[in-house]
Amino acid sequence: MTDLSQQTFPFHMGEEIKKAVVVGAGTMGSGIAAHLTNAGVDVYLLDIIPKEVIQNGGDRNGIAKAAIQRMLKATPAKDPLNAGFMNPNNASRMTPGNIDDHLAEAVRDADWIVEVVIENIDIKRDLFARIEALKKPDAIVSSNTSTIPLKTLVEGRSDAFRKHFVITHFFNPPRFMHLLEIVVSDETDPETIRIMREFGDAKLGKNVLVCNDTPAFLANRIGIYFMFRAITETIEKNIKIEEADAVLGHPIGFPKEGIFGLLDLVGIGILPHVTESLLQGIDDDDPFCAFDHEHGLALIHRLLSDGRGGRKSAKGGFYRMRKNENGTKQKQALNLETDDYYDIGKLRLKNIQNAKKHGPRAVFEHDGNLAQFAWVVVRDTLLYAASLVPEIADDIVDIDRSLHGGYNAKWGPFELIDQLGMQWFCDRVKADGIELPPTLQIAKNRPFYQEIDGRLCRLVFDFKTHTAEYAPWVRDEGVLVLSDIKRASKPLITDFSASLWDIGDGIVCLEFHSKMNTLDPSTLWVLNQTIQLLSLEQSPYKGLVIYNEAKNFSLGANLGLVDAGFKLAKTPIMKACLLSSVIENRMYKAVETLVYQGQSVFNAMRNAPFPVIGAPNGMALGGGCEILLHCDGIQASGETYMGLVESGVGVVPGWGGCVRYLERCQLGQLAGKIKGGPVPPVREAFQAILMPQFSVSTSAQDAFTKHWLREGDYITMNPDRLLYEAKARILTMVENYTPPEPTRFQLPGFSSRAALNMALDDFYTKGDATWHDVVVADALAEVLTGGDTYVTQELSENDVAQLERECFLSLMKTPQTRKRIAHILKTGKPLREDSLASDKAKTLDELRASRPKTSLPYRSLDGKPLSGMDALTLRFMAKLTALLMSLAK
């Protein structure tokens, strides 16, 4: 059986590297090694033999083995620094070993050897000398140093070695941080650069920036300056750290943790090393030397010597969590003067609230210390970045992108200046009595980025002639950017929550753009129109990609609308007018209609005469997952987190999710991944939908294991390439396309439902299910086992869809489900009933029986887009949605 989770759509970029060696099994080294296995590379992970093992005996490969075990335990949500494996099976590609015993056998066949040992030049040089003697002549060697210049590393090595040597500078954690800096020199062979660039891009999914051998390279050069400038200024201006983080986080496009929070997260310990070597590398007139960073450094050393290294330290770092006597947690911040901690709560700062509405400039257009502090830090950092062109990079795009990928910043320095307004920024700098660096002088108050003729352009500088001209930013081969298309064209169809774009070659792209990309009647309407448009005989469009550029593909159906309707029914006015039950009944009718609309439109998409590819990145949950399950194929970004989470809000998937997931589990059974008989696929689906905490995929590879993805689905490791590859793939499908046959089901019926309910009783007794879980599970079991059926009867997709609607509605009629919906909207967290205490009066069977039995008139999904009255209703509901959502804003 082929391992589907390793399958990427047949693009053959970056395939030169098949075997690799990672020397150094610390957090970074093991993280790189794990990510290499994610890319399908066989890896040796080597470290030293621990001293005590040499003396007393023991496992000579202990360090590497422990690293693998640590990573196998971690999950992306709880421990992203260690969650290196996209799929635990990938660990089988990794061979743990030690340098003394295994370096020779490991290096002999390796295509790439990456060194991730401690930042000690002698140790590194010694290692390179040993590797040179062992490696294949054309094998590439790299160092992951963040501090030592390339030219120093290769001293004493042959020309041939130097040709095949680069610095590959990953950011921690290597799986999740998008940036990979590849540092090269004049001596580096262009072929070496090409191989590493393509491998890093296509296989590891990184934004690869090839850069010069300058101190700290791109991202850290600016990032470290920013952090130190902030630390120093915080000390000098006597700013509270939580306030400093509040202004230097989200409002200016930096991660929400801010400076101090981020340092806690990555570990304060990394700072002294990188700083010292940065200082060694830069000239005395570098602006980094212009302020008193010793102050900041002293603080860092003081914390470290006291064992306060950040979140991973028991003592905490700049922040720490304390448990109160009543068991609640209290966050505390460090007082930089006294080294004590004090309690902090939610901050309400006016300039931050303004920045949310009006952009980052609002942070600084404010009186008071904090605004002035933030201004000085950001001003100096932006000026520093501007002064580094062209020293560290010729193209401002590279610098901006390095901060996107290396620090998860929303805007790089030049983008941030544009956000602030070039003129405003320059004026304010001049008002402070500071001379503008050449870049800003040459720009002459023009923004760095500008849209010209529908193309995104940026200033390209010529420092000899002291001029700068706009030139289009040309994307890499194999990268298609939706916002480029949006800039240059008008949507074919558009509404409040979604739009349809022509992405060329007869392919269209459906984009969601509601809040959190939730799906609602407006989305369904655009999709319905899309199907009609593409189904026309003379339609120039022949394929549909569902894709968007947001952080998350879609967080599911918009429950706010439903919640608002039921709340309206309960308002005193409606009660007084005796309208409560009228509205409630209207709402049930509306919910029923909405469920039917979703099922119909998704079903029509599946049966439409053109192929559909879903291309998710990030979270695709609930309804967002259901639409994907109806596509002909899924082209998933490496980091795709998909699953049906409906049970958390007390309902079953209602837009065909049960039907399609059941179908996938049956396919899994055919592929031998699920055992035989009518029950196992049902049980698999039942467990997955009931326990999203275990079933939402933790990566696209994991989604194959969990049956969200199936044979014929593919992974694109680099999200930047997702749209291009989805489009390329659909182009191979348009010729002679026929829609898939409907699936027939032979479901095990009520006797299997009884057994599933029995399992739920056990869960309940164990305290793993609440009393309402028991009710939701019964409804889910009813759908998945086929209701009142026998294993000898065959059911159609329509039969199961009918059950899905009925069970969805019956749950919607339980007050507890509506409570769950209201709760998640209010708090963002699922509601868990007090499991044993509540409703003890009723037995579980009575509880199950209390779910209002709902039988709806049988409606068949005909596989066509909604038309006539149904389409008008959808249009009306879409308009209503838009109205309600605008009012809510």
Added chain:
Amino acid sequence: MKQAVIVEYVRTPFARAVEPNSGRNKQGQLAEVLPDDMLAVLVSELLRRTSISPSDVETLLTGCVHQEAEQGLNMARLVVLHPESGLPNTVGGVTVDRFCGSSMHVIADAKNTILAGEADVMICTGVQSISRIPLAGWNPMLNPKIYGGHAKGFLNMGITAENLAERYQISRLAQEEFAMISHQKAAKAQDENDFESEIIPINGLTFDDAVRKDTNLGKLAGLKTVFKQDGSVTAGTSSPHTDGASAVMLTSQEYADTRGLSPIAILKAFASSGCEPEIMGIGPVEASKKALARAGLTMADMDIIELNEAFAAQCLSVLQEFERQDMTIPIDKLNIHGGALALGHPLGASGARITGKAARLLQQLNKRYALATMCIGGGQGVAMILENPKVLN
């Protein structure tokens, strides 16, 4: 009067098992051994040890729970056809499911066939591969008319143990002490080679790997309850999931005499009794009383008692109930080489194990009477009375 006797008893080591649909990556040491392969090894060993002509065997009986997949298709007949069992095609095969009582049931069945004069030699076996076929099988389906009414707790045995613990007020500590003693007895028996005569190594495994020599009250106290929130039953006080097989050879007394075989036990009496499914673990009480009455004996006559340890709480409840009815079981006669809490409980194989073990202990300790009894999921108990022919004479 005709008599049915046990002439030989063997078993495989019992190996910890992980259910194949548990989602866990671990695997037991017998996970890759098919259940009929285990049986074939045991049957050929019985034939070898007794030198009985294979064609004298009337029927091979097998007790096994959840008969499907590799455990299905009337496995007993498949074992007859198995090239390694050494049995000719003329031997019959019957597979029986009486849950945990399956292989004790087949012994009773074989006994009766012999007593009726319809067979001279019967091979009685039991097997369970929890590693290959999950408990309740791959396709649990149940008539809702039964479940939801009478049969609550039909399948979740842990809850029945919790119910008993509650009803008989068995503390968690008492359960843990009982479990610890079972491990200690089993470990001691392992150290003293007491299992050597019965265990046939298979797949490189030579001993029961669920026995924890080093367990103690502290470790047991640290375990979480697994069946009920605020309950008292833990993995440490439940019999572990295990794979394994066991087998006994039964003949008529006359057959044994003419072939010069030396029987290790006479099967005196058997009885079964039903009880509430919710407290299935109490089943041995009524079953034992009936069997003793049939044998015309009392509990005080019993020298050896094998009470299957499904759960510590269940055993303690049975002991308490016997005590209440003035049938106190002296603790030094109980499960002398340890019980299922330590050795494991491969459902289909346990009945033949405790019956065979009781017979062996009669010989080893030179005692006269033994009782082997066990509870059965769904609410039953079975009991067998054995007598040592050597002490008898």
